[in-house]
Amino acid sequence: MLEILLCIGNDLVRTGLRTVLESEAEWRVVATSPETPEDLSGLLQRIGPDLVVSDFSPAVLAAAGTGSGPVVPVILIGHAPGAEQVREALRAGARGVVANDNDSSQHVIEAVRAVAGGYAYLAPSVTAKLLDGLASVAPAVPREYRERLQSLTDREREVLRLIARGRSTAEVADELHLSRATVKSHVSHALPKLGVQDRAQAVAFAHRAGLVTVY
Structure with a gap:
């Protein structure tokens, strides 16, 4: 009760x-x-x-x-x-x-x-x-960042958002009902689209691009 x-x-x-x-x-x-x-x-x-x-x-x-x-x-x-x-x-x-x-x-x-x-x-x-x-208070996101984000698929963007919020590969897989291999594949496909070399740079990009907002 x-x-x-x-x-x-x-x-x-x-x-x-x-x-x-x-x-x-x-x-x-x-x-x-x-x-x-x-x-x-x-x-x-x-x-x-x-x-x-x-x-x-x-x-x-x-x-x-x-x-x-x-x-x-x-x-x-x-x-x-x-x-x-x-x-x-x-x-x-x-x-x-x-x-x-x-x-x-x-x-x-x-x-x-x-x-x-x-x-x-x-x-x-x-x-x-x-x-x-x-x-009303957030700084404008540069056009280059917006274009790179738009180049991602919806699933790649969601995976990136979760990773940028601190989720592990296993946690992302569980939350999105995907295999860990699929999550890693989405990350590897997203990296060149974003113009970054690794996961840490992708996380930094997500925050700079406003994909993750903390209030």
């Missing part, structure tokens, strides 16, 4: 989310709206939830222990959160961010499933905000 703590200030939103979450047979919700971090810290100790769904609140993240290493995973839900607000939440340790919009019910369910499974989750509208924010 997955135990979820709701920390939502708005009564209507809290009631609606509780109904949505408790529609899942294996989930149990404890709804609350603590007024101070101390209240929440005590509540977390008493009930020991598996995760928290909360308004955007630094107090909730701090009480859940995510500021210095996750203790209780936190999913934040807010009305049209901005890119900087989302980045700050992620830096503070939030494991999921959902916008309170027409699709929020489905996105909250998806977020809980992902976070409970050990993953992170960003709702599509939240991801779009982040990408828009990055595009």
Whole structure:
């Protein structure tokens, strides 16, 4: 049984989310709206939830222990959160961010499933905000780099992206459901297209070309 703590200030939103979450047979919700971090810290100790769904609140993240290493995973839900607000939440340790919009019910369910499974989750509208924010500040990629990337096949580009994110050949193979030999083949075909000589240079190229963005 997955135990979820709701920390939502708005009564209507809290009631609606509780109904949505408790529609899942294996989930149990404890709804609350603590007024101070101390209240929440005590509540977390008493009930020991598996995760928290909360308004955007630094107090909730701090009480859940995510500021210095996750203790209780936190999913934040807010009305049209901005890119900087989302980045700050992620830096503070939030494991999921959902916008309170027409699709929020489905996105909250998806977020809980992902976070409970050990993953992170960003709702599509939240991801779009982040990408828009990055595009506005990211330096332009030289035309030569863009052309080299465009010369890659979709699969070669995906393999390069994963390798540039630090995945090993075995991890790339598992994630893309390919053999290790096939992954190595994609890398060897991509190198001359990129004008580089080895895997390390390919990784550096991917970062310079904006194929991998860290926020």
